[in-house]
Amino acid sequence: xxxxxxxFKVRFAETDAAGIVYYPNFYKWMDQAFHExxxxxxxxxxxQQNKSLGTPLVEAHCQFRRPLNFDDWVKVxxxxxxxxxxxxxxxxxxxxxxxLVAEGYEIRAWVSLNGGKLKAEPIPEELRQxxxxxxx
Numbered sequence: 001x002x003x004x005x006x007x008f009k010v011r012f013a014e015t016d017a018a019g020i021v022y023y024p025n026f027y028k029w030m031d032q033a034f035h036e037x038x039x040x041x042x043x044x045x046x047x048q049q050n051k052s053l054g055t056p057l058v059e060a061h062c063q064f065r066r067p068l069n070f071d072d073w074v075k076v077x078x079x080x081x082x083x084x085x086x087x088x089x090x091x092x093x094x095x096x097x098x099x100l101v102a103e104g105y106e107i108r109a110w111v112s113l114n115g116g117k118l119k120a121e122p123i124p125e126e127l128r129q130x131x132x133x134x135x136x
Contacts, residue, residue, distance in 0.1 A: 001079055001080040001081060001083075001131070001132060001133075001134065002037070002041060002079070002080045002130060002131050002132070002133055002134075002135055003077065003078065003079045003080075003135055004033070004036060004037040004040055004077075004078050005075060005076070005077050005078075006032070006033045006036045006037075006075075006076045006078070007073060007074065007075045007076070008029070008073075008074055008076075009071060009072070009073050009074070010068055010069065010070055010071060010072045010073075010074060011070070012070050014070075015069065015070050019069050019070055020067045020068070020069060021067065021068040021069065021072075023062075023064065026062045026064070026094065026102055026104065027060055027062060027104075029074070029076060029092075029094070030060065030062065030076075030078075030090075030092045030104055030105075030106055031057070031106070033076045033078045033090075033092055034055075034078065034090055034106060034108070036078075037078050037080075037090070038055070041127075041130040041131070042130065043127055043130070049113075052112060052113045052114050053110070053111070053112055053113065053121075054111050054112075054113050054118070055108045055109065055110060055111070056108065056109055056111060056118065057106055057107070057108055058087065058107050058108060058109050059105075059106070059107040060104065060105070060106050060107075061104050061105055062092075062102055062103070062104030063102060063103055063104060064101075064102045065100050065101055065102055065103070066096070066099065066100075066101050067101075068094075068096060068101055072096055073096070074094055074095070074096060074101070075094070075095045075096075076092055076093070076094055076095075077092070077093045077095070078090050078091070078092050078093075079091050079093075080131045080132070081105070083123065083128055083131050083132055085122050085123065086109055086110055086120045086121065086122055086123060087107055087108065087109045087110070087120075088107070088108060088110075088123065088131055089105055089106070089107045089108075090105065090106050090108070091103070091104070091105045092104050092105065092106070110122070110123045110124075110127070
């Protein structure tokens with residue numbers, strides 16, 4: 001299954017009054033890691049939107065292990081763990097150095113957006129092959 005790595009530095013605005021990352025940011029970062037992964041495999045979000053296609057989130061979960069703080073460098077390792085006919089799952093693992101910080105997942109659907117209504121569609125074969133490819 002496809003694996004990608006995205007690294008970033010925690011910004012001050014992503015922390016609370018105690019200087020600890022506010023938990024919704026982990027969901028924002030999972031979303032960003034997803035978009036980075038799709039761009040890397042040749043399916044950037046803007047290109048899909050221009051074709052009236054999308055990948056809405058249908059489920060998300062994150063379990064927190066230890067806090068992150070302002071200026072910490074974070075590595076997110078994202079792995080496609082499941083590909084079904086119309087949905088796929090990406091697992092995200094967050095690290096501070098070698099230390100596990102959080103782990104979560106997203107389940108997304110492949111949809112067309114024509115006529116203003118979402119309609120689940122089979123994942124195109126080209127995308128399916130890229131999601132299932134092993135680059136580990």
